[in-house]
Amino acid sequence: xxxxxxxxxxxxxxxxxxxxxxxxxxxxxxxxxxxxxxxxxxxxxxxxxxxxxxxxxxxxxxxxxxxxxxxxxxxxxxxxxxxxxxxxxxxxxxxxxxxxxxxxxxxxxxxxxxxxxxxxxxxxxxxxxxxxxxxxxxxxxxxxxxxxxxxxxxxxxxxxxxxxxxxxxxxxxxxxxxxxxxxxxxxxxxxxxxxxxxxxxxxxxxxxxxxxxxxxxxxxxxxxxxxxxxxxxxxxxxxxxxxxxxxxxxxxxxxxxxxxxxxxxxxxxxxxxxxxxxxxxxxxxxxxxxxxxxxxxxxxxxxxxxxxxxxxxxxxxxxxxxxxxxxxxxxxxxxxxxxxxxxxxxxxxxxxxxxxxxxxxxxx
Ligand code: SF4
Numbered sequence: 001x002x003x004x005x006x007x008x009x010x011x012x013x014x015x016x017x018x019x020x021x022x023x024x025x026x027x028x029x030x031x032x033x034x035x036x037x038x039x040x041x042x043x044x045x046x047x048x049x050x051x052x053x054x055x056x057x058x059x060x061x062x063x064x065x066x067x068x069x070x071x072x073x074x075x076x077x078x079x080x081x082x083x084x085x086x087x088x089x090x091x092x093x094x095x096x097x098x099x100x101x102x103x104x105x106x107x108x109x110x111x112x113x114x115x116x117x118x119x120x121x122x123x124x125x126x127x128x129x130x131x132x133x134x135x136x137x138x139x140x141x142x143x144x145x146x147x148x149x150x151x152x153x154x155x156x157x158x159x160x161x162x163x164x165x166x167x168x169x170x171x172x173x174x175x176x177x178x179x180x181x182x183x184x185x186x187x188x189x190x191x192x193x194x195x196x197x198x199x200x201x202x203x204x205x206x207x208x209x210x211x212x213x214x215x216x217x218x219x220x221x222x223x224x225x226x227x228x229x230x231x232x233x234x235x236x237x238x239x240x241x242x243x244x245x246x247x248x249x250x251x252x253x254x255x256x257x258x259x260x261x262x263x264x265x266x267x268x269x270x271x272x273x274x275x276x277x278x279x280x281x282x283x284x285x286x287x288x289x290x291x292x293x294x295x296x297x298x299x300x301x302x303x304x305x306x307x308x309x310x311x312x313x314x315x316x317x318x319x320x321x322x323x324x325x326x327x328x329x330x331x332x333x334x335x336x337x338x339x340x341x342x343x344x345x346x347x348x349x350x351x352x353x354x355x356x357x358x359x360x361x362x363x364x
Pocket of ligand 1: 094096099101144
């Protein structure tokens with residue numbers, strides 16, 4: 001995987017004292033840095049190129065985050081939710097998947113940003129976790145960015161993993177399509193950190209997941225994390241339907257279970273391709289050759305377009321069969337799916353989001 005190099009790092013005054021700034025300086029000696037006063041949204045547009053998503057991904061902005069870092073995952077209306085919390089330590093992503101929902105979600109605020117006040121982030125997490133010790137949290141950092149793609153420069157892992165490793169009531173999930181795990185290897189996660197990969201067959205990666213690591217690179221990285229004491233996760237999301245998709249997905253699952261020990265996997269999730277009409281318009285403009293905008297989809301109650309329900313159920317059942325063959329008791333859940341689909345795939349649906357969250361908590 002080719003490492004991302006920003007054209008420039010723009011630093012809002014006040015962020016120079018942060019460890020993230022020092023890490024960036026050390027890791028990017030040839031990239032120009034520019035210190036600026038606080039910049040408004042309008043000024044950011046000028047700095048990064050008039051609202052184009054492509055331009056926004058090429059420069060990196062280091063700034064203070066002024067709101068709350070921790071949020072409950074918004075899930076999707078009417079779908080079974082897995083009771084997940086998210087920490088946003090950055091916004092946008094240096095990679096460029098054709099189906100990425102950030103193209104729509106961050107359309108008005110697309111700058112690739114990293115937040116410098118990690119101390120505030122950890123204080124906030126400490127207050128939440130220590131204030132609710134009887135509650136078990138799953139927290140992820142990969143909602144509006146990739147958890148690890150920027151790690152070689154910003155070193156968030158080095159700041160965050162030691163803190164979360166000491167917490168008795170959390171699993172921190174670092175979700176990625178990169179192989180940027182070197183910064184994690186010397187740390188002791190104490191069984192509190194899950195490194196998770198979003199997986200697709202190489203054919204889908206080549207066609208749709210631009211700038212990401214290959215299947216082999218992701219699995220090699222997963223194996224190294226497993227050997228370093230991390231728990232693992234895999235997300236088959238988005239699962240894409242095309243002629244003979246079954247051959248590629250079954251082969252990919254065999255590859256995964258041939259390389260990693262399924263007993264170190266904390267969870268697997270499945271979710272089919274989903275988008276909206278507005279995201280499809282953006283995809284057509286930015287990725288005119290993608291076949292993903294051409295297939296048939298139906299509008300679901302949460303406003304998202306998905307494959308027709310019987311096709312989704314069939315795809316999930318097949319995936320589950322191939323997973324269970326290799327990993328009979330690994331935890332598997334569906335991402336953003338209805339109770340009806342859960343029942344058809346697993347024979348049950350969790351009664352509430354807390355029940356699903358508890359099922360995904362470690363048993364020991
Ligand atoms: S890796 Fe994730 S966040 Fe980054 S472009 Fe792809 S889908 Fe979006």
